[in-house]
Amino acid sequence: MHMLNPHCGVERDPRGIVRLTICNAGSLNILNSAAIKGVREGIEVLATERTIRALVIAGQSEKSMIGGADIKEMATLDQASAEKFISGLRDLCEAARAFPAPVIARIPGWCLGGGLEFAAACDFRIASHDSKYAMPEVRVGIPSVIHAALLPRLIGWGRARWLIMTAATIDAPTALNWGLVDVVAAEGALDAEVEKTIEAILECGPEAMRSQKALLKQWEELPLKESVNLSVGVFGEAYLTGEPQRLMQGFINRKR
Structure with a gap:
């Protein structure tokens, strides 16, 4: 794995598929300001490469792709620094949304808050059988913002309200039924399902x-x-x- 920066590991294959692994963010891949900036910069560098056919985003462990934003850091913010922090996360999500080639979110384990906002900004969401989803922000005194705005378009207003305003946790079958994820892999088959999606993309111009x-x-x-x-x-x-x-x-x- 080639490190673009301390938070971005990159693996390439001859087909033009790039896997970006989010690194050095703890076992749950919790994003603080430094990790947010590092991952965004990595995605933006890769966006300039016309030979990339698809970008797969993964976490360093099987616990999460992105567990969420760093509550320890957010607890120290004031109005100005809060806006700066969330602007950074917005720019990271937008980098995935604006990436010229398809972006596949590889989602094992927990996908919470900012992690789910990032996943919503990707083109495809491939989930493990035991993955779990929640927007818990209101429980810690903040609203869900930025790319949570994509959720009503993905799953409808009623279900988006339910997720965002009750902070409920939903399981993988529910996420699939709601249209929050595209595929739920059988146990041990997450990478095989990611590969199926890649193969479909490679069939296209x-x-x-x-x-x-x-x-x-x-x-x-x-x-x-x-x-x-x-x-x-x-x-x-x-x-x-x-x-x-x-x-x-x-x-x-x-x-x-």
Whole structure:
């Protein structure tokens, strides 16, 4: 594993798959300001590499991908430092959301608060059979903020309210049923399920995938008519990459 910085370990494979392991954040991968900054910087460096087909985010242990934000640090904050702290976490989540290639969250164990906000900012959430989810902020005197705003879009307003306003913990089957995660792996099969997702991504055109991710992000923000009309030009631009010609011809040749 190559260390980009003390909090970011990177492993690459020849297919263009990069696994970023969040390091030196304790057994539960609890993020303090230094870890937040390190992981964000690592993701932003990787975002410049056009050869990356997918980015997998993992924790150093099987207890968590990101357990949450550091309560010990948050307990010492005042209004100004609280805004600085949460802005850093916002920028980390946004780095995943804005990453040009698909981002896969590999979720074992606990996924709480800031960890769940980060997971929501990823494209795919692949979970272990025993993973658990909660937004416990209101129990410690703070509201759930930043990318918790993605939760109503993922799971609907009622379920988002329930998670955020009761601080309830839900298990993996419930998270799957709600649409909070995409896949729940059988025991011992988390990496195999991550690999299945990677294989599906690798079947697709890399330029088309980047274009699709960028479009989806814009669709989240724009009114429907603008979303529809904007995508006409994006469709046309796809033909400048050569991918449609190559992949469609391959499809036609297979059909013969």
